[in-house]
Amino acid sequence: MANLSTRFFGLDLKSPIIAGSSSLTAKVDQIEKIAKAGAGAVVLKSLFEEEIHLQFEAELNSPNELAPDPEYFDYFDYVIKEESLKRYLQLITDAKKVADIPVVASVNCTTSTEWVQFARKIEEAGADALELNLFIVPSNENRSHTANEHFYFDTVQKVLQVVHIPVSVKISHYFSNLAKVVSELSQTGIAGITLFNRFYSPDIDIDAEDLVTSEILSSGNEYLLPLRWTGILSPKSACPLAGTTGVLTAETAIKFLLAGANAVQVASVIYEKGPGVIEKFNTAISQWMDQKGYQTIDEFKGKLSLKTKEIDAWERVQFMNYFGGFSY
Numbered sequence: 001m002a003n004l005s006t007r008f009f010g011l012d013l014k015s016p017i018i019a020g021s022s023s024l025t026a027k028v029d030q031i032e033k034i035a036k037a038g039a040g041a042v043v044l045k046s047l048f049e050e051e052i053h054l055q056f057e058a059e060l061n062s063p064n065e066l067a068p069d070p071e072y073f074d075y076f077d078y079v080i081k082e083e084s085l086k087r088y089l090q091l092i093t094d095a096k097k098v099a100d101i102p103v104v105a106s107v108n109c110t111t112s113t114e115w116v117q118f119a120r121k122i123e124e125a126g127a128d129a130l131e132l133n134l135f136i137v138p139s140n141e142n143r144s145h146t147a148n149e150h151f152y153f154d155t156v157q158k159v160l161q162v163v164h165i166p167v168s169v170k171i172s173h174y175f176s177n178l179a180k181v182v183s184e185l186s187q188t189g190i191a192g193i194t195l196f197n198r199f200y201s202p203d204i205d206i207d208a209e210d211l212v213t214s215e216i217l218s219s220g221n222e223y224l225l226p227l228r229w230t231g232i233l234s235p236k237s238a239c240p241l242a243g244t245t246g247v248l249t250a251e252t253a254i255k256f257l258l259a260g261a262n263a264v265q266v267a268s269v270i271y272e273k274g275p276g277v278i279e280k281f282n283t284a285i286s287q288w289m290d291q292k293g294y295q296t297i298d299e300f301k302g303k304l305s306l307k308t309k310e311i312d313a314w315e316r317v318q319f320m321n322y323f324g325g326f327s328y
């Protein structure tokens with residue numbers, strides 16, 4: 001049987017299949033099943049700063065005759081934060097009790113100050129690593145790309161200063177120079193970079209002529225975007241990469257490893273098929289390795305990355321030369 005061990009989050013993992021952060025990983029019974037199915041690690045549901053602010057605003061706006069006087073705002077803000085954090089720390093403690101694999105906490109920052117405190121407490125609660133779920137939607141035309149990028153580096157630097165557990169980041173592809181940002185981020189001391197978070201995306205209903213929610217779960221070929229960037233960025237990154245979005249089959253997981261990822265993070269396929277799918281992925285990867293004569297992941301990891309393939313194969317974006325004669 002092939003050896004599936006790999007490294008990500010600065011930790012030794014027994015499998016490259018990581019259960020990514022989702023509402024499933026906020027439930028202790030699901031976390032236990034994920035661990036039993038052979039996942040390399042589990043990333044807990046993110047603790048969202050925005051959610052805490054929204055809850056605070058909802059309480060302020062509630063038609064309650066005991067609604068707080070403005071001078072109590074700070075107090076209520078403090079209580080809500082403390083309660084959210086307490087619940088999250090309890091999740092870490094409970095997850096550690098049922099899972100014999102690394103338990104990785106996840107925080108979503110919109111400001112870089114608050115989370116330093118949270119990161120410290122998360123470490124104290126026993127999380128094995130911390131993933132910063134970082135993103136800014138670059139939709140503000142008055143904010144420069146350097147200001148946006150500063151947020152990532154500033155947050156990482158502040159968190160790294162206060163915790164000893166490994167810290168990784170999960171980012172989006174919305175950067176004006178993704179390769180430069182990833183290369184520089186990878187040299188800050190972080191333990192890994194996950195490419196890319198999949199966001200809620202609005203769609204349009206043409207009958208109602210209104211915005212609607214698009215598919216929550218990944219489908220089809222959504223993996224092609226993070227796969228391309230894994231292939232391009234893995235040789236340029238000083239820390240390991242994990243691929244996520246659209247890893248719905250073991251074959252796709254193998255593609256990410258060949259492109260240079262150390263691991264993949266999966267969510268949609270666990271929603272669709274249950275945690276047992278992780279065991280099937282492990283078996284299929286192991287069988288493929290046996291067929292190919294690979295005993296360890298390191299023997300084929302990055303075999304098809306930009307380092308070994310010509311630039312054209314990964315960076316080509318125009319169809320014209322290859323598919324000029326394409327017809328249906």
Ligand SMILES: Cc1cc2nc3c(=O)[nH]c(=O)nc-3n(C[C@H](O)[C@H](O)[C@H](O)COP(=O)(O)O)c2cc1C
Pocket residue numbers: 020021022023045046047106133170196197198216217218244245246247265266267268269
């Ligand atoms: C219902 C749901 C909730 C999610 N919640 C989080 C979250 O709290 N934090 C996070 O970093 N990613 C979250 N994700 C994103 C997943 O971790 C993953 O990056 C994304 O779904 C792409 O992987 P997939 O194609 O395997 O689903 C969520 C995904 C889903 C479907």
